[in-house]
Amino acid sequence: MPHLLHLDSSADPRHSSSREVTAAFLRGWRGRGPGFTVTSHDLHADPPPHLPDAALHWAPRLRTAGEVVDPAAEARQRHYLDELMAADVLLVGAPMYNWSLPSTLKAWIDHVHVLGTTVPFGDYEARPLAGRSAVVVSSRGASYDAEGEQASWDHTVPPLELVLGRSFGMTVSVITLQLTLADRVPAMADLRGRAAAEADAARSYAEELAERIG
Ligand SMILES: Cc1cc2nc3c(=O)[nH]c(=O)nc-3n(C[C@H](O)[C@H](O)[C@H](O)COP(=O)(O)O)c2cc1C
Incomplete structure (x- = not known):
């Protein structure tokens, strides 16, 4: 039966917009029946460390003779890889932090984007995902509409599309909600209606997508 790996990375446990949307996705997924199982890993509450050794970027058989990896680090990486490989569907909450990824999510990527394991390299042609x-x-707190100057400032979604889509070969769907700071920032008061509409649309789309994705 299909299994979902659910990652959240927002550092805001109280008002997180991305967590609300991943929760909507989970409702849709679980609503399909008891066989639609979930592993949730909160990368903020239980963060991966920064990659402790560059040798972990390579499958064990591709490491040089001098690249001896700490067994505890190797076991931790194996755990993240096993969680990912067991998933038929991956759900990632990815807030924009300084135009980029939360460092916890980046650390997770650094552990699972492994040449010769999750990514083809040399004579290893498998792409298990x-x-x-x-x-x-x-x-994201502000907006990065395609027609605006700020469109090219989004360095949150593009690296995820590269790693998950281009490298792993997964089919990536992106749900974006913008202007999440409108309620908090007085200068954005006139954008509150649009922000609420984007949040509603994101939750609805997430729940609907979860009901049909496989
Ligand atoms: C450390 C940090 C950096 C942020 N950097 C940006 C940014 O570069 N651009 C932006 O639009 N919003 C930025 N924000 C606002 C968040 O993207 C926004 O609050 C978003 O809703 C966070 O996701 P969450 O609601 O799931 O926690 C930042 C927030 C934090 C905490």
Whole structure:
């Protein structure tokens, strides 16, 4: 039966918009029946360390003779890889932090984007995650509309599309909600209606996507 790996990375446990949307996705997923199982890993509450050794970027057989890795670090990486490989669908809450990814999510990527394991390299042509689905939920305080100057400032979604889509071969869906700071920032008061509409649309789309994704 299909299994979902659910990652959140917002550092805001009280008002997180991305967590609300991933929760909506979980409702839709679980609503399909008891066989639609979930592993949740809160990367903020239980963060991966920064990658402790560059040798972990390579599958064990691709490391040089001098690259001897701490067994505890190797076991931790194996755990993250096992969680990912067991998932038919990956759900990632990815807020924009300083135009980029939360460092916890980046550390997770650094552990699972492994040449010769999750990514083809040399004579290793396997792509074990190819064809599976990934859903990225990206919340951001401001807006980065395609027609605006700020469109090119988004360095949150593009690296996830590269890693999950281009490298792993997953089919990536992106749910974006913008202007999440409108309620908090007085200068954004006139944008509150649009922010609320984007949040509603994101929750509805997440729940609907979860009901049909496989
Ligand atoms: C450390 C930090 C950096 C942020 N940097 C940006 C940014 O570069 N651009 C932006 O639009 N919003 C930025 N924000 C606002 C968040 O993207 C916004 O609050 C978003 O809703 C966070 O996701 P969450 O609601 O799931 O916690 C930042 C927030 C934090 C805490």
